[in-house]
């Protein structure tokens with residue numbers, strides 16, 4: 155099957171690499187010729203590095219690169235079996251592009267979007283044959299991250315869903331099925347990793363270095379929340395938070411933070427601009443964490459319980475299966491363990507107590523315990539058999 159990739163930015167070129175590595179002829183198009191040229195150079199560099207590291211033979215690397223066609227028009231998509239769109243995150247632009255796509259592709263061509271936050275149903279609605287549209291959400295960098303979320307819209311046919319999922323499985327990815335709701339699984343369940351860390355910082359309970367230290371050293375997360383936000387970029391991370399907040403009809407659980415908004419407004423975007431929560435300029439001294447284990451444990455408990463509540467609520471609302479929710483967080487964002495498994499380990503009753511404690515302290519809806527946890531505690535159930 156020939157594969158079309160639309161948009162040659164960080165995601166599009168990564169997806170093109172994955173598809174070409176799986177043996178497909180790939181047609182990569184971008185409406186900015188400079189971006190296409192950059193992608194070509196970048197892909198060549200990445201493949202060369204894989205050869206240097208001994209992960210690919212020189213012949214394989216040449217064959218993979220040879221299967222990627224950098225094309226200057228969408229008409230090159232005419233024989234493709236699937237198109238994966240990875241252009242700018244803007245609903246009107248995506249809708250216009252999907253409408254154009256339908257004019258050039260075959261009748262049986264699947265149209266997929268890699269959107270992180272837009273509704274698949276609204277993108278599909280731009281098409282005459284909405285049943286062929288589906289969300290296929292890769293993580294960054296696409297060639298390295300194992301997880302892919304498959305998001306059928308209410309219009310998507312069963313056949314397209316099955317075909318798309320087995321194709322991506324065959325590319326060596328681990329797919330999870332998610333409902334077409336804001337943030338799908340990962341970007342929804344992970345909100346408190348940033349939001350609760352920011353809240354703890356804003357309350358003056360600890361500084362950023364201490365919160366990062368606690369989450370890494372005690373919580374076992376790969377990166378602390380502030381380091382991660384600096385890495386993602388405050389413009390991007392703030393926008394996702396704001397989009398999710400609006401999409402959930404202003405549910406206080408997803409409320410964005412002024413601290414992060416100000417960083418974005420000031421242009422302190424994180425690593426890419428040399429300054430965010432931390433200073434990345436040459437010679438800057440990183441701040442020292444206050445390595446107090448008791449305080450650290452409190453911080454971890456508070457952020458983790460909010461993550462667990464979010465994961466439990468996603469299950470309660472049938473966003474995905476419990477297995478897929480745990481897989482999504484361990485394989486998509488490298489959490490040290492699945493959040494539902496973590497809840498079982500803490501004890502469901504203790505989870506409810508921790509959440510109720512927060513709720514009674516703040517009397518804010520943000521800390522309301524998911525009904526599923528309360529019911530499970532009452533019935534003495536666990537998420538998994540132990």
Ligand SMILES: NC(=O)c1ccc[n+]([C@@H]2O[C@H](COP(=O)([O-])OP(=O)(O)OC[C@H]3O[C@@H](n4cnc5c(N)ncnc54)[C@H](O)[C@@H]3O)[C@@H](O)[C@H]2O)c1
Pocket residue numbers: 160161162163164165166183184185186189239240241242243244247251268269270271291292293294
């Ligand atoms: N960056 C991430 O971490 C990440 C992760 C998962 C999903 N996504 C999603 O993937 C998509 C792309 O993100 P990205 O980070 O690769 O963006 P990017 O800015 O790196 O690349 C987007 C590319 O699309 C091109 N483009 C814009 N409008 C176009 C059009 N009308 N026709 C053809 N090409 C067009 C741009 O020239 C650019 O090269 C977005 O929907 C984003 O939400 C991003």
